[in-house]
Amino acid sequence: MHNVNIYPLSETALTIEFAKDISLAANDKVIAAFQLLKSSPFPGYREAVPAYSSLTVYYNPVEIRRRFPYEQRSVADIVTDLLLQILSESNLETSTERTITEIPVCYEDEYAPDIWAVADYCGLTTEDVVALHTNHLFHVFFTGFVPGFPYLGTNPEPLEIPRKKTPLLSVPAGSVAVAGKQSGIYPFATPGGWYIIGRTPMKMFEKSASPPGKLKAGDQVRFISIDKNQYKSLLSL
Amino acid sequence: MSVRIINAGVQSSLQDMGRTGFQWQGVPVSGAMDTFSYRLANMLIGNDVNAVVIECTGAGLNFVPETELLLTLCGGGSVLSINEQELPSYRPVVVKAFSVIQLKPITIGFRSYLAVKNGFEGQADLGSVSTYVSASLGGSNGNFLTDGTILEINKSVHRLMKTPGKLFDEQQSYYVEGWGITGKLFDYVFSNQVRVIKGPEWNNFKEPGKLFSGTFQISQQSDRMGYRLKGPTIVPVSNEELVSTAVSAGLIQCTPDGNLLLLMADAQTTGGYPRIARVAAIDIAKCAQLKPGSEINFVPVSAEEAEELYLKRELELARLKHMIDLQYY
Numbered sequence: 003m004h005n006v007n008i009y010p011l012s013e014t015a016l017t018i019e020f021a022k023d024i025s026l027a028a029n030d031k032v033i034a035a036f037q038l039l040k041s042s043p044f045p046g047y048r049e050a051v052p053a054y055s056s057l058t059v060y061y062n063p064v065e066i067r068r069r070f071p072y073e074q075r076s077v078a079d080i081v082t083d084l085l086l087q088i089l090s091e092s093n094l095e096t097s098t099e100r101t102i103t104e105i106p107v108c109y110e111d112e113y114a115p116d117i118w119a120v121a122d123y124c125g126l127t128t129e130d131v132v133a134l135h136t137n138h139l140f141h142v143f144f145t146g147f148v149p150g151f152p153y154l155g156t157n158p159e160p161l162e163i164p165r166k167k168t169p170l171l172s173v174p175a176g177s178v179a180v181a182g183k184q185s186g187i188y189p190f191a192t193p194g195g196w197y198i199i200g201r202t203p204m205k206m207f208e209k210s211a212s213p214p215g216k217l218k219a220g221d222q223v224r225f226i227s228i229d230k231n232q233y234k235s236l237l238s239l
Numbered sequence: 240m241s242v243r244i245i246n247a248g249v250q251s252s253l254q255d256m257g258r259t260g261f262q263w264q265g266v267p268v269s270g271a272m273d274t275f276s277y278r279l280a281n282m283l284i285g286n287d288v289n290a291v292v293i294e295c296t297g298a299g300l301n302f303v304p305e306t307e308l309l310l311t312l313c314g315g316g317s318v319l320s321i322n323e324q325e326l327p328s329y330r331p332v333v334v335k336a337f338s339v340i341q342l343k344p345i346t347i348g349f350r351s352y353l354a355v356k357n358g359f360e361g362q363a364d365l366g367s368v369s370t371y372v373s374a375s376l377g378g379s380n381g382n383f384l385t386d387g388t389i390l391e392i393n394k395s396v397h398r399l400m401k402t403p404g405k406l407f408d409e410q411q412s413y414y415v416e417g418w419g420i421t422g423k424l425f426d427y428v429f430s431n432q433v434r435v436i437k438g439p440e441w442n443n444f445k446e447p448g449k450l451f452s453g454t455f456q457i458s459q460q461s462d463r464m465g466y467r468l469k470g471p472t473i474v475p476v477s478n479e480e481l482v483s484t485a486v487s488a489g490l491i492q493c494t495p496d497g498n499l500l501l502l503m504a505d506a507q508t509t510g511g512y513p514r515i516a517r518v519a520a521i522d523i524a525k526c527a528q529l530k531p532g533s534e535i536n537f538v539p540v541s542a543e544e545a546e547e548l549y550l551k552r553e554l555e556l557a558r559l560k561h562m563i564d565l566q567y568y
Contacts, residue, residue, distance in 0.1 A: 009439050010542055012487050013520040013549045017439070024482055036263070051262045051485040053509050058485035060262070063546065064553050076543050077550070146483065146509030149265045149374045153483070190374060207264075209364045209376060215264040 004031065004089050008082045011058055014048070016081055018089070021055040024155065024183075028055035029143050033220040034094040044084055045069055052144045052219040054153070059085060102139070102222045105187070105202050107178050108233035109135075113201035120180060120197050124160045131199060134158045135225055140185060142221040150189035150207030150215040154223055157183045169195030176201045178225070187217075200225075203237035240392040241305050242355065247384040248299030248342065250463075253359055253377065254352075255289045258367035262485070262508045269369040269377070272463060272504050272527035273350050275428060275552075276314035280354035282560050283311045283420070284331050285567035290358030290393070291368045293384065295351045297530070298344035300384075306336050308392075309356040315348010315429055315528045321412045330419040338412040347429050349530040357393035371505060418566060420559065431529060433522045434540040438491065440513035443475045447515055450491075450537050455499065459531045463505040466526070468535065472497030475513050483511040489518040489526075501526060519545035521552050 007019040018035065021028035032052045039050050039059065046065035051058045063077040070080050109117060109132045121128045140154040147153075157180060165181040170193065173179070177188045179196035188194055189206035206216045217223065228236070244251075254277065257270025271277035271294055281290045293300065298317035304310075312319045312328045319326040320343045326332050328351070334340060342351070361368035364376040375381030379388055441447050455470035474497050485508060486492070492500045492512035501518065502510075503526070518526060519540055529535055540548075 010436075011439070011485065012489055012517060013546050015485075015487055017484060019484075022482065049260050049262055051508060053484040054482045056482075056484045058487075060259075060487075063550060067550055076546050078542065078546060144509070145263070145265045146485075147265060147507050149261075149376075151265050192373065207374065209374075213264055214261070214266070214365065218264070 004094060006086075006089065008085060010078045013078075014063055015058055015060045016078065016085065017056050017058045018085060019056045024054045024143070026141060029141070029219070030096050031094045032057045032144075034092070034096045035089060036219065037096070038088065038092055038094075044088070046081075051146070053146065054143050096220065100220060100222045102224060103217060104224050104226050105178075105204055106228045106232065106236060107136075107200040107202045107225045108228050108230055109200040110230050112230065113174075113177075113233065114199050116179075116197035117199045120161070120163055120199055123163045126160065131161065132227055134161050135185070135199065136227050138224070140223040140225075142217045142219055142223060144219040145215050145217060147186075148188075148190060148192050150217070152187055152206070152215075152217040152221075152223070154185040154187075155183055157185055163197055166195045166197065169193050173198060174201060176203060176206070178202055201233070203233050203239075240308075240357075240394060242308070242359075242390045242392065243303045243305060244300070244384055244386065244388045244390065245303060245339070246299060246301035247386050247388065248295060248297065248301075250296040251300050251384040252294050252370035253291050253361040253379060253384070253390075254294040254369050255291050255367055257369050257504070258365050258371070258376070261365050265508050266365060266374070266376070267371060267505050267508055268488070269371045269463075269504050270367070271352060271369075273314055273352070273428065273524040275521075275524040276350070276425065277352045278556060279329065279420070279425065279559075280311050280313040280352040281358075282556075282563050283313070283329065284309050284354055284356050285564065286354060286356065286358055290354065291361050292355075293353040293359065293390075295342055295353060297349060298342045300342040300353070301339065303337055303339055304334060304355075307333060308336075309333050310354060312342075312351050312353050313425075314351030316345065316530070317342040317351050318345050319353075324412075326413060327415060327419070329422070329425065331416045333414045335412045348528040350527050355392055357395060360391040360393055373505070416566075420563070424555075424559070428524050428528055430525060431533060431535050433525055433535055433537055434519040434545065435491065435516040435522075435537045436519060436540060436542050436545055438514035438516040440475075440481070441515060443477070443513050444493070444515055445474050445476055447473065449473050450516055451539060455535050455537070457529055457531050457533050457535055461531050463503055465503050465506050466501040466529075466531075468499040468501060470499070473499065473515060481511045481513055483509045486510045486514070489520065489523050490514050491516045491518070503527070520549045521545070
């Protein structure tokens with residue numbers, strides 16, 4: 003029996019919390035539960051949203067009430083019980099097949115405005131930062147914040163720095179950044195509070211693609227260092 | 240069949256019920272901020288439930304239909320006017336081709352929904368025309384409406400209204416149907432008493448009750464993503480950061496400075512700030528009708544009560560739709 007806490011997020015959503023902290027084990031369960039619900043959606047299921055250690059399930063309460071018309075239980079309780087039952091019938095193991103995506107990143111100063119600050123804080127040289135960041139297999143915990151933004155972890159030690167106190171009003175699209183023990187990639191020019199250590203010419207979100215995001219929960223990522231000229235030529239593709 | 244936008248007003252956008260199925264990729268649902276008024280508008284003119292409308296923020300929109308057009312306006316913040324004559328809201332109206340129609344301001348409410356027969360055509364992305372400017376999805380080329388835009392109207396002939404033969408004579412620019420829906424249905428939308436349920440992190444706060452005893456105001460830093468509120472600061476018991484989890488419209492987050500942020504239609508899909516409360520689903524429409532500078536008061540309601548109110552309203556809307564449908568073939 004999986005140890006979960008299910009709580010309502012709204013009249014049309016419940017959150018299944020697998021853990022209160024971040025871990026690969028918890029995230030694996032989130033992804034397994036997500037795949038399970040997507041492959042056999044219960045009547046009234048709308049969509050589900052994975053996060054680090056939780057899966058939020060959106061549903062149509064009218065549809066649920068229609069199927070359980072004489073119930074004393076609230077719709078939220080009916081769906082909670084339904085989810086607990088679905089979870090208990092599965093061992094929540096994810097498939098071992100993981101897509102590994104290589105992401106080219108230019109770590110040169112022009113595209114990495116915060117790489118010196120990060121190097122200083124972590125007691126490293128900028129070359130160390132690049133070596134650490136590129137010699138590592140990252141796990142995609144989930145995509146959120148804005149379309150296509152991946153939450154990648156866990157950074158190799160000692161690459162760890164708290165979020166900026168004052169976020170930048172606009173971070174260039176493609177910026178690769180770090181905060182806490184995580185790495186992320188800004189798909190669009192948006193405000194951002196993470197430290198920018200590079201930029202990728204790869205498009206992280208394309209509405210015509212299926213799925214539209216380049217990365218999804220459960221994928222794995224390797225960063226490849228490229229120079230300015232390679233960046234420019236890849237960008238124009 | 241088209242409509243020429245003479246003046247687009249401020250933040251007028253094409254919206255439908257929203258973009259579902261992609262929140263897992265960080266794409267918010269977006270859609271009409273006041274779904275109640277949006278749904279009534281489409282219902283009144285016999286449209287599909289998900290027909291595309293123009294969401295108007297305040298007044299200012301000016302447009303000219305290039306053909307005779309059945310339309311309606313539902314919501315607050317503005318009323319339709321032709322040649323300085325005010326048209327009734329919440330009623331189907333047929334307007335003459337090439338009339339100049341303006342939205343004039345009224346003091347009650349903030350957002351209104353202009354629905355035309357068959358709905359507008361717009362950029363359909365990921366299954367919806369709802370406008371989400373940050374990722375250029377939907378809308379008019381991924382953006383709000385601009386002056387001079389020509390909006391096409393869906394050509395599919397659908398559910399004609401049962402009306403007498405000739406609608407206009409030379410002097411008239413419009414025709415109003417004899418029937419309408421009672422104002423009592425939507426009075427509740429125009430109030431600043433917002434019902435909320437205690438949030439998942441209610442117990443993480445030192446004095447969460449300040450949410451009910453304090454007075455809050457919607458600041459100017461408010462838009463479709465969310466409303467920043469001004470008022471008493473509410474401090475969490477510890478500064479420990481929460482692990483990011485999914486969030487949705489209606490949630491009230493507490494940012495590190497102790498101020499509140501009410502998430503709305505274009506809010507990001509995940510977040511890590513503690514959530515002190517969530518607006519009851521049926522009162523999100525109320526929030527959409529409050530303009531920056533307005534006072535907003537929170538009153539507690541239980542989760543069970545909020546759910547019952549939601550289901551009750553869905554039943555009312557279904558009944559209303561059946562009745563209105565009798566006016567259409």
